[in-house]
Amino acid sequence: MRKLALIGAALGWGAKKFETEQGPQHLKESKLLEHLQQEGFIACWWDHVTPLVKGSDFQASPTIEQRWQWVVDFNHRLANTVEKALRAGYFPVVLGGDHSIAVGTWSGVTRYYQITEKFGLLWLDAHMDAHTIETTPSQNMHGMPVAALLGYGRSDYVESGGFKKIIRSENLIHLGVRSYEPEEAEFLRRENTLIFKTDDVNVLGLPQVVKKIFERITLGTQGFGISIDLDGFDPQYAPGVCCREPGGLHPTEVLKELKVLTHHPLCYGLEIAEYNPSLDQNNKTRNLIEQIIISLLRD
Template identity: 30%
Template sequence: MSQNIHIIGAATTFGQPRLGVDLGPDAIRYAGLDKALSSLGYTVTDAGDIRSKYRVNASNHSIKNETNLLNYREVMDFSLELAAEVDNTVSSGQFPLILGGDHSLSIGSLAGISKHYEDLGVIWYDAHGDLNDSRTSPSGNIHGMPLGISCGVGDEDLVNLYNPGIKVKPQNVVLIGMRDLDEGEKLYIKENGILTFTMGDIRTKGIESVMKEALTHLEGRTDGIHLSVDVDALDPLETPGTGTPVDGGLSLSESQLAMEILNDSGRITSMDLVEVNPLLDEKNKTAEKAVKIAESLFGKKQL
């Protein structure tokens, strides 16, 4: 892992209908991210926020296009801009730490990162698979599609965003924390052999075993690993400030241990930290937990 961390605020809320998640990057900053990472010996720079050129308007926020996708043009344009910033960050030898914003931002982050790896791996730490097909999604919410799009599923222009073709092979994906999968996602996971750990698996095996199994699975087949952490992977009691909470999630201590194991591996090359919505939060509690997760990934130990 690079000793130079480049923070990129991805202040987007267009991938889903709830307003406020575009304020997430600043909430995480206010919770002390820069100071926490600098204290661990990293050189930290902050690019500020990439913001959509489109104004967030409460009266017409969730507009579907002709193919049933919400805020399609807004998501497309934002993703292109984020992809370029992430691409430049990796080219300069820095570690891109992308703060969300809703999870649709991963379309852009993966597009920018994947240019630098022949076989990029992805660990998707989330309550949801985000593997919905943009052509068949009943909701049209693009934050439920970024991993599917990055694997080549759905809208052709989104799949080919920034550079043509898929950004990650399905067999190079590991899903961790799953407890709210749609039927189409379950079928896609089975058909493509995606290594998946539900919360039932985590309770049976323990998070340490799960993380080591995930790393073993990606060893030898990937030349870099992108980590995408949605704060709804944690139980809502831990992270109330998020738009799609699902009961029965991971604890903070489990997540810290998971991040410590990833740090020890030295194989994580980039990270998304997404779906913090301060309008839904309790005294910035969720953003503070997000900072603790980042600290553990970058080397802070519980003991």
């Protein structure tokens, strides 16, 4: 059985609402670790990465440049943390935190395994997150990590984990998309990425979609990871997110089918992002996070 390193990525500066920084601590206080151990997992809370300045401690409105610097610094330290966990023999489970953490997560993984670009990634998300600073209407960094992982955007963010490019576009797959801007769609079309919108899932059926995902994510790669934005699921199952989008995926079916990926020997990490406990309802989202880890990673 894999040893799990739970890594809190307490960042909120990439989003409009910084309360996602509270997600990891809320999970820790909810006895997530104890519940995983009761399920038979060998697991530990490896670290809790926090930004240089917490949103809850900052009284004024930060400038965009301040937020940029805090996000860049955070991703640099997160990459180091993930790499250290891997060196100690653990499988990293990164718990965020807004989705701008992805550069740090996957930089740490690819650095440890010494993979240069030949890395695949499943991006389960209601959004494409493929903006650059030139195309985003909001200037929020949690809408940019996919572009950054592909090597596009501000160099300080793109290279905050030590690489100029982390994943190959032909090995990037989006699942659950249903809200995006035209600029993102055109960018990913040019990059030849594979995108499964929720409508595609409804037409093709999830088993067929996951089969195609498996083929693409392992095609010529030396490893791959899974990044889950909780808003990829329907809000009735995951209300505790900043950007709720109706018509999302059903978690039970998704988690059942994705096991073929997480049980593959080249699956090197799991990331769960955008948990905002202040918006949760009856702990639905918190419980879903626990369900994700148990369903995907239990032997």
